[in-house]
Amino acid sequence: MVTYTPKERLARALTGKDVDRMPAVSFTQTATVEQMEACGASWPEANEDAQKMATLAEAGHKQVGFEAVRVPFDITAEAEFFGCQIKPGTKEQQPSVVGHVVKDMSDIEKLREYDLNQGRVSVVCDAIRILADKYGKELPIMGSMLGPFSLAQHMNGDDWFMAIMTDEAFGMALMDLTTEFNIAYAKKMAENGADTMVIIDPTASAQLIGDEFYEKFVVPAHKKIADAMRELGVTTVLHICGDTTSGLELMESSGVDAISVDQNVDVATAVGKVDKAVIVGNLDPVNVLWNKDPELVKAASQKVLDAGVGVLAPGCGIVSKTPTKNLQAMVEMAKSHKY
Numbered sequence: 001m002v003t004y005t006p007k008e009r010l011a012r013a014l015t016g017k018d019v020d021r022m023p024a025v026s027f028t029q030t031a032t033v034e035q036m037e038a039c040g041a042s043w044p045e046a047n048e049d050a051q052k053m054a055t056l057a058e059a060g061h062k063q064v065g066f067e068a069v070r071v072p073f074d075i076t077a078e079a080e081f082f083g084c085q086i087k088p089g090t091k092e093q094q095p096s097v098v099g100h101v102v103k104d105m106s107d108i109e110k111l112r113e114y115d116l117n118q119g120r121v122s123v124v125c126d127a128i129r130i131l132a133d134k135y136g137k138e139l140p141i142m143g144s145m146l147g148p149f150s151l152a153q154h155m156n157g158d159d160w161f162m163a164i165m166t167d168e169a170f171g172m173a174l175m176d177l178t179t180e181f182n183i184a185y186a187k188k189m190a191e192n193g194a195d196t197m198v199i200i201d202p203t204a205s206a207q208l209i210g211d212e213f214y215e216k217f218v219v220p221a222h223k224k225i226a227d228a229m230r231e232l233g234v235t236t237v238l239h240i241c242g243d244t245t246s247g248l249e250l251m252e253s254s255g256v257d258a259i260s261v262d263q264n265v266d267v268a269t270a271v272g273k274v275d276k277a278v279i280v281g282n283l284d285p286v287n288v289l290w291n292k293d294p295e296l297v298k299a300a301s302q303k304v305l306d307a308g309v310g311v312l313a314p315g316c317g318i319v320s321k322t323p324t325k326n327l328q329a330m331v332e333m334a335k336s337h338k339y
């Protein structure tokens with residue numbers, strides 16, 4: 001029996017190739033207060049400083065046993081890069097976007113020139129470089145970014161959903177801006193050593209905007225990112241929150257390698273709806289991973305494994321107070337699973 005490095009194993013599992021066993025990873029954010037206390041790098045500093053970010057990402061591997069390292073931990077660096085106002089995070093809470101910068105076409109034009117060597121997106125790239133230098137031969141190096149639709153929403157605010165339905169030219173122009181940015185940013189993460197790209201696009205949901213708008217605004221954007229990553233040999237994982245069951249075929253049509261489904265999705269149904277895409281997920285981050293004990297985490301994991309999940313993982317970003325022992329229970333279940 002061939003044994004793969006964690007890096008080979010994940011790349012193979014995400015592209016539907018044979019593997020010796022399931023990889024033990026999280027595609028969504030990995031940091032917890034327990035890990036912060038063990039490694040000495042905490043939010044909010046670990047969101048701002050490349051070395052601290054790398055140290056806290058490494059804690060997911062060292063303390064929990066995840067067979068990958070992943071940055072960043074929040075999804076506000078992209079909107080912050082374009083000038084959106086951010087409410088700072090704390091040790092337990094992630095930062096959030098509270099102010100928006102795009103009202104009309106002229107605002108979009110003003111944002112077309114940017115420098116990826118600035119702001120927190122460059123910190124994330126530096127953290128990836130630190131992690132890749134240390135672990136790049138052995139472990140998957142996961143970069144994650146907010147996807148183009150949710151970034152457009154961060155930039156435009158709550159008007160965004162109405163905007164795509166009433167002003168197609170504006171909606172398309174903003175999607176072009178965010179998609180071009182996402183591609184450039186993802187390429188830079190890949191240049192720095194990322195081999196797996198997680199696109200977190202929480203509100204890009206066909207359930208929220210309907211199939212027609214999803215197909216028009218979201219699929220082409222995700223496809224461009226997936227194509228750019230495939231050219232670089234980087235696997236792609238798309239995470240959208242909520243019950244994405246009815247949108248899975250459209251999500252897959254973008255060509256991403258894997259789809260991360262949350263706890264509202266029935267895994268067996270999801271697996272049956274896709275053709276090639278690998279379904280990953282979907283332990284409830286709150287009602288299982290945070291609030292339950294290792295035995296119950298194992299029982300919940302077994303159900304997800306029995307349903308035929310491609311890679312067992314949290315269904316969405318884990319809560320900062322999640323106990324390490326619960327995450328370790330999930331890791332143990334993944335590691336002991338043969339396909």
Ligand SMILES: [Zn+2]
Pocket residue numbers: 202239240241242262315316317
């Ligand atoms: Zn989610």
